[in-house]
Amino acid sequence: MRWSKSCIPTLKENPHEAEIPSHRLMLRAGLVKKLTSGIYTFLPLGFRVLKKIERIVREEMDAIGCQEVLMPILHPTDIYEESGRLKSFGPELFKLADSKKRTFALGPTHEEVITMVARDTMRSYRDLPQCMYQILIKFRDEIRPRYGVIRAREFIMKDAYSFHVDDESLDLTYRDMAKAYSKIIERCGLNYRMVEAESGYIGGDESHEFMVLAGNGESEILSCTCGYAVNLERAAARRPPEPEGDGNGKQPYREVETPGMTTVEDVSTFLKVEPAALVKTLLYRSGERDIAVLVPGDREVNDIKLVRVIDDPDIRFLEPREIETLTGGPVGFSGPVGLPGGTVIYADNLIKTYTEMIVGANKADHHLAGVRAGRDFSIDHFEDFVWAREGDLCPLCDKSMTLHSGVEVGHIFKLGSKYSASMNAVFLDEKGESRPYVMGCYGFGVSRMVAAAIEQHHDGDGIIWPETITPFQLLILPVNVNDRKIFETASRFERELEDHGLEVLLDDRDLSPGVKFKDADLIGIPLRLTIGKKLKEGKVELFHRGTHHIEEVPLDRAKATIMERFAV
């Protein structure tokens, strides 16, 4: 392929709209072009990468016996009513109407569609298990499109669905799928973690995400050297037991004046103690119940955990007025001591390590020090409520975990019977009894993967493609196309290497060398054959984009050297 004939619109300057490296580089290297917010065209170079990733995905799906299908993009909204997801998707569902005013959605994912297929075609346990996948454009009216194709409103996803007679069968496919995902990402040359995850609106019992590690990922994960990793959203906050307070329990708690000090920071500074010595009392209302949640002063409540523990998606903070009514004191001075009966007191597991704590006095400008749970008030339930952080302990091996940022490229779910039950998708088992399928679903962000790869593999000059997904394997750069000898040599390499099946891009543009070198670095083809002044000495150069290493190679050895590199 010749550069002069290709549409590779490189940009010298950084586009205003791009924040993170992958987005910037995708625009600058001419991989994509934005149509409107969150909607992109993949230009030739970007599309080549996309196709390579798709191919790897297909190969790994096929390898585990998953069958490729193609489902509709346009979905009647009725099917979301049937599954009960019309509400949970909410505004993220792109909706439209046909000329008869029937409403449709642009498919955000295909659980409903595939379940409808299954329930009509897989009637017997003998038909199961089945696993199907597709690679298709998905639509989600993202609240906030961001980071180019990483969070787009229209994106390419591989989604797979499996149907089983029981959990054991699902487990097998789930495990196969996890392995396939690992292979896909490894084959794409990326460093990643498989992490325990929240299942979000897809729902289900168990799920794992595949995170490509990158400085600017939009997800945070905690990982341990033992191999365990978990999404920060879900990570349990665990610390080594370091009891707070040193009293012997004989001293009653005492009231201390804390004039105007409503924050943990104020109080800890004023009393000259660590924030962790304080315990925050957060007051919520769930249905008819008042709930107090006690957490260490240096921690924040994780709402996802809160909703799960209390089992109420509508749980809310008490209003300041309600706090005064309940506790008798103003906001900022709440504590667990002396709360009215009927208030359920929950505490984070970390509170178990406290022998003494400083808490609000439920009275303006006062706190209580030396308070002991059990003696001065009682805790009804201990649960995991707070955000974990770096240094918290691994639940498997107790070592401290480290924080990474990552791009979520895959997410696999054990759905159980969530969809099959609500959509009456059943099969007959050996005993002739009707049972809903046990299902799994498995998403992989193909277009996002392009960005994830760049996010992980770039430097100040541009992209550095992993060899398996690079748009071209070799860039031939004749320094001066007007020098007949140089250009003929370049053309000969192009012809001969292409004949050997190599994907070659020849920069035949009549531009100053500097421009071509800069563009070459930018688009990031891992190997560059430079043909220039050394040709007089019978030499050409192989430039390795990743290492900046330059190899001088005699002309007659060059082809063999290049071919060796791509030998299987």
Added chain:
RNA sequence: CGGGGCGUAGCGCAGCCAGGUUAGCGCGCCUGCCUUGGGAGCAGGAGGUCGCCGGUUCAAAUCCGGCCGCCCCGACCA
């Protein structure tokens, strides 16, 4: 949806506060010459509904009102 910012040539921006001929600059683009190992030089040139609609005014990129779009920060996710 809440908060902040921005819309002027393909890209990056100035001009707007203090209204006044033909709306500028850099990059890119086209033609010619020249140059050819890290974003060269000279000369000439093309390219604009100044986001849209309305208002004020003798006169609007500039002032006022409305709308639209885009970006960033927060609540959601492959």
